[in-house]
Amino acid sequence: MTSRARLADDAARLIALDWGTSALRAYLLGDDGVVLDERSEPWGIMQLPEGEFVAAFREVTGRWLAAAPELRALASGMVGSAQGWVEAPYCAAPAGVRELARSLVSVADEPLSIVPGVSQSGERPDVMRGEETQIVGVVERHPELAKDSLLVLPGTHSKWVHVREGRAERLTTFLTGELFAVLSTSSILGRFARDAANPPDAAAATDAFARGVLAARASAAGVTPLLFSVRALVLAGKLAAESSLEYLSGLLVGDELRCGLAAGEVPRALVGDAVLCARYTAAFGLFGIHGVPMVEHTAPAGLWAIAVHANLIRPTPRRVVA
Amino acid sequence: MTSRARLADDAARLIALDWGTSALRAYLLGDDGVVLDERSEPWGIMQLPEGEFVAAFREVTGRWLAAAPELRALASGMVGSAQGWVEAPYCAAPAGVRELARSLVSVADEPLSIVPGVSQSGERPDVMRGEETQIVGVVERHPELAKDSLLVLPGTHSKWVHVREGRAERLTTFLTGELFAVLSTSSILGRFARDAANPPDAAAATDAFARGVLAARASAAGVTPLLFSVRALVLAGKLAAESSLEYLSGLLVGDELRCGLAAGEVPRALVGDAVLCARYTAAFGLFGIHGVPMVEHTAPAGLWAIAVHANLIRPTPRRVVA
Numbered sequence: 001m002t003s004r005a006r007l008a009d010d011a012a013r014l015i016a017l018d019w020g021t022s023a024l025r026a027y028l029l030g031d032d033g034v035v036l037d038e039r040s041e042p043w044g045i046m047q048l049p050e051g052e053f054v055a056a057f058r059e060v061t062g063r064w065l066a067a068a069p070e071l072r073a074l075a076s077g078m079v080g081s082a083q084g085w086v087e088a089p090y091c092a093a094p095a096g097v098r099e100l101a102r103s104l105v106s107v108a109d110e111p112l113s114i115v116p117g118v119s120q121s122g123e124r125p126d127v128m129r130g131e132e133t134q135i136v137g138v139v140e141r142h143p144e145l146a147k148d149s150l151l152v153l154p155g156t157h158s159k160w161v162h163v164r165e166g167r168a169e170r171l172t173t174f175l176t177g178e179l180f181a182v183l184s185t186s187s188i189l190g191r192f193a194r195d196a197a198n199p200p201d202a203a204a205a206t207d208a209f210a211r212g213v214l215a216a217r218a219s220a221a222g223v224t225p226l227l228f229s230v231r232a233l234v235l236a237g238k239l240a241a242e243s244s245l246e247y248l249s250g251l252l253v254g255d256e257l258r259c260g261l262a263a264g265e266v267p268r269a270l271v272g273d274a275v276l277c278a279r280y281t282a283a284f285g286l287f288g289i290h291g292v293p294m295v296e297h298t299a300p301a302g303l304w305a306i307a308v309h310a311n312l313i314r315p316t317p318r319r320v321v322a
Numbered sequence: 323m324t325s326r327a328r329l330a331d332d333a334a335r336l337i338a339l340d341w342g343t344s345a346l347r348a349y350l351l352g353d354d355g356v357v358l359d360e361r362s363e364p365w366g367i368m369q370l371p372e373g374e375f376v377a378a379f380r381e382v383t384g385r386w387l388a389a390a391p392e393l394r395a396l397a398s399g400m401v402g403s404a405q406g407w408v409e410a411p412y413c414a415a416p417a418g419v420r421e422l423a424r425s426l427v428s429v430a431d432e433p434l435s436i437v438p439g440v441s442q443s444g445e446r447p448d449v450m451r452g453e454e455t456q457i458v459g460v461v462e463r464h465p466e467l468a469k470d471s472l473l474v475l476p477g478t479h480s481k482w483v484h485v486r487e488g489r490a491e492r493l494t495t496f497l498t499g500e501l502f503a504v505l506s507t508s509s510i511l512g513r514f515a516r517d518a519a520n521p522p523d524a525a526a527a528t529d530a531f532a533r534g535v536l537a538a539r540a541s542a543a544g545v546t547p548l549l550f551s552v553r554a555l556v557l558a559g560k561l562a563a564e565s566s567l568e569y570l571s572g573l574l575v576g577d578e579l580r581c582g583l584a585a586g587e588v589p590r591a592l593v594g595d596a597v598l599c600a601r602y603t604a605a606f607g608l609f610g611i612h613g614v615p616m617v618e619h620t621a622p623a624g625l626w627a628i629a630v631h632a633n634l635i636r637p638t639p640r641r642v643v644a
Contacts (some may be wrong), residue, residue, distance in 0.1 A: 088548060090557070119557065119558065120423075124549065124551070125551065125554040125555055125557070125558035125560060126551075126554045127553075127554055127557055143546060145510065157510075163386070172547060173550035173554070174547065174549075174550070175546070175549045175550055176546075176548060177509070178510065179505075179509075179546075179549075182504040182505065182508045182509050183501075183504065185508075186504045186507075187497070187500050187501075187504050188479075188500065191405075191498070196497050221542020221544060221580070221581045221584055222543060222545060222546065222577065222581065223546060224496060224497070224498075224501075224544065224545060224574075224581060225496065225577065225581045227496075227497045228446065228448065228479065228495035228496070228497055229446070229448075231449075232447040232448045232449055232495070233447055235412070235441065235447070235449055236441065236443060236447035238447060248370075252381050252546075255544065255546050256546065258543070259543045259544065259546060259547045262543055282501050321508060
């Protein structure tokens with residue numbers, strides 16, 4: 001066991017951190033970016049008190065760095081925002097692995113660099129942080145998506161990103177996840193579901209979600225005239241109170257798809273959390289779009305590729321022959 | 323002074339209560355519904371602990387009832403909702419003063435009745451509570467609006483109501499005010515303005531609001547693809563952080579107008595709070611619609627008219643000649 005553990009330590013090449021608003025996910029990567037170990041903590045930048053970044057970083061990486069002190073760490077996500085630890089100024093789109101690797105920001109006194117986000121200027125300014133690294137991971141693992149493809153990254157802030165020649169070229173952000181969160185917890189639309197004794201069963205939840213998607217799909221003017229129907233349908237006895245938030249989720253996801261698909265381009269991949277991507281897959285099906293592949297866990301692969309381009313990887317040590 | 327006070331008490335005919343989610347406004351009405359006295363308390367149904375309705379009612383009406391014990395009170399608004407004091411089941415649209423007066427609900431042990439809300443069934447279920455009484459007040463005071471008109475009642479839940487032959491016939495609710503509240507206080511869109519040292523000056527606020535209205539007007543697909551621009555424009559240096567919520571307000575009001583005006587019908591009146599109506603007037607102007615009159619303080623007139631039809635008015639006493 002000791003020799004195996006030593007082998008694992010020797011093989012460690014990089015610490016990769018996916019450090020977002022709500023969570024910190026840390027990976028110990030070996031040759032070719034293979035995941036040797038991982039750890040997840042609820043230490044997103046909104047959860048950490050100011051000044052706690054150092055402590056969180058040392059706690060989550062301490063054991064790995066103790067075993068291999070020359071390891072470097074690379075982080076992506078909101079940790080590089082103005083509200084994060086050290087601000088990493090946006091890299092202008094189009095941006096891929098080379099542009100990102102050239103623009104890393106080092107954190108003083110720690111063996112850590114941070115990947116910048118990507119900004120789009122012009123008529124429709126937009127930004128992303130964290131997703132640019134996931135996209136690098138997608139392109140690394142699925143080179144067929146590099147040339148010219150539309151990727152959808154569902155989330156608190158869903159991103160629809162056009163990739164061309166391996167670089168994120170254009171993006172649009174939809175506030176879908178955050179709208180759902182604030183409306184369900186803080187508005188009158190969440191009242192019935194909050195007061196319901198039980199959650200809906202799976203079939204009722206699926207039906208209510210689909211009904212919301214179809215209603216949004218049919219509303220060419222947009223979703224806002226439909227929002228109050230989350231409440232009014234329950235009052236009219238036409239929607240079960242406990243299913244009303246599934247219907248709201250369907251309205252919001254359906255509206256995102258209606259807008260995102262308006263230009264006629266079909267997404268080539270759904271990138272992100274499997275449960276959330278499954279919800280989007282169901283919604284795409286209701287728009288007649290089937291078979292969009294899901295790609296998960298792309299942040300470590302993206303961080304590995306950026307680190308390789310930035311020469312952050314610890315050299316392969318000579319193996320100790322026992 | 324004593325005789326005058328006695329005269330006022332003698333002249334009192336009805337207590338009218340506009341009792342909504344955030345406030346309780348009480349009026350002592352004399353002949354023809356003239357306002358003799360009024361009082362406003364922050365005792366909306368969401369602010370009052372359960373069971374405090376009796377105490378709030380007695381506190382706000384106590385002095386008036388002590389002087390004229392046979393007075394009756396009539397209330398409209400969310401006090402009659404399932405979350406209120408006593409539920410007054412919805413009256414089906416179309417509904418005007420006669421239908422509402424026939425459907426009052428009495429509160430046990432108190433000299434109080436409650437006006438029901440109005441519900442719309444069919445393809446687009448919708449409801450209102452409180453606005454039906456304001457509309458009765460509008461129609462009483464402006465008979466020219468009774469025959470066939472579109473009224474806009476801005477608010478937490480904006481209502482666009484078609485009135486025909488004096489009755490509310492069709493309605494659409496927009497969540498505009500509540501969306502603004504939850505997004506500005508609880509979402510990332512409010513972050514820059516919350517952190518800003520100072521609010522924008524009046525000219526900057528007006529400009530940012532107008533810019534939002536025009537952006538929403540131009541977005542045929544709806545407002546959701548624009549929401550994140552509240553943040554992205556600030557990051558791009560194209561919108562002052564302290565003006566970003568005025569821009570958001572413009573986006574949301576502009577989207578409401580774009581949807582509400584899609585059928586081609588021009589509103590005949592803006593009903594409600596003067597400050598909020600002025601904001602909508604500015605937005606209508608950006609849609610090329612000018613001169614929509616504002617009508618304020620319609621709840622007491624509506625409550626008076628409903629009370630007359632329901633025979634709740636205290637008879638005119640014989641005047642005491644001094």
